[in-house]
Amino acid sequence: MGQRPDRSLNVVMLGPPGAGKGTQSERFARTHGLPKIATGDILRDAVKAGTAMGRAAGAAMDAGELVSDDVMIGIVGDRLKRPDTKLGFVLDGFPRTVPQANALDAVMDGRGPLVVIDIVVPEEVLLRRLAARRICGSCGVNAPVDWTTSCGKCGGELVHRTDDSDGIVAERLRVYHRQTRPIVEFYGRRPTFRTIDGNLPPDVVTASMDAAIREASAVAGGVRL
Numbered sequence: 001m002g003q004r005p006d007r008s009l010n011v012v013m014l015g016p017p018g019a020g021k022g023t024q025s026e027r028f029a030r031t032h033g034l035p036k037i038a039t040g041d042i043l044r045d046a047v048k049a050g051t052a053m054g055r056a057a058g059a060a061m062d063a064g065e066l067v068s069d070d071v072m073i074g075i076v077g078d079r080l081k082r083p084d085t086k087l088g089f090v091l092d093g094f095p096r097t098v099p100q101a102n103a104l105d106a107v108m109d110g111r112g113p114l115v116v117i118d119i120v121v122p123e124e125v126l127l128r129r130l131a132a133r134r135i136c137g138s139c140g141v142n143a144p145v146d147w148t149t150s151c152g153k154c155g156g157e158l159v160h161r162t163d164d165s166d167g168i169v170a171e172r173l174r175v176y177h178r179q180t181r182p183i184v185e186f187y188g189r190r191p192t193f194r195t196i197d198g199n200l201p202p203d204v205v206t207a208s209m210d211a212a213i214r215e216a217s218a219v220a221g222g223v224r225l
């Protein structure tokens with residue numbers, strides 16, 4: 001997709017655990033030369049950097065609590081001020097609540113349209129995928145399906161995640177849907193909202209996501225420019 005300097009490509013990725021959101025965000029960001037902003041990563045960075053927001057986030061996480069909307073909005077807002085987001089970004093894990101979505105709209109004012117992608121996968125497929133999901137026992141990286149026995153990064157042994165037992169997985173999905181339904185309603189009627197079938201081979205999902213973002217972005221450009 002050619003990027004004109006007066007246009008930015010701002011993407012929000014929604015999708016439950018096991019939908020392939022991380023992989024697809026990564027691929028899209030790499031292909032289009034955009035930063036992938038995953039909330040897990042930037043939270044860790046903020047905590048490490050010891051900023052006021054980072055300390056607040058660290059305290060919440062240490063106490064086993066959710067990081068508050070104010071802190072999440074502060075940390076993501078700071079990240080979106082960095083110059084590498086000028087031509088756009090791919091957001092993975094934010095917004096998770098309606099106040100966060102409203103705050104993102106405020107940040108986006110004057111920065112071009114927001115394309116929102118919701119990757120949808122049937123519940124029984126998610127349960128099956130999550131039960132089969134493995135991580136590296138040494139470095140902890142999530143193992144893509146094509147790693148059969150050992151870690152592609154460090155050679156460590158692949159193991160099942162301890163928090164991927166059936167009951168915990170089902171509960172994580174319930175929590176996700178409860179949290180996310182209001183976000184899908186928030187964005188659902190916008191001309192730049194697209195639902196993607198995630199129950200297809202990863203390369204097919206990549207291609208359909210690319211086409212959907214291109215098309216939604218063009219529609220929005222026609223409206224906004």
Ligand SMILES: [Zn+2]
Pocket residue numbers: 136137138139140141151152153154155156
């Ligand atoms: Zn490893």
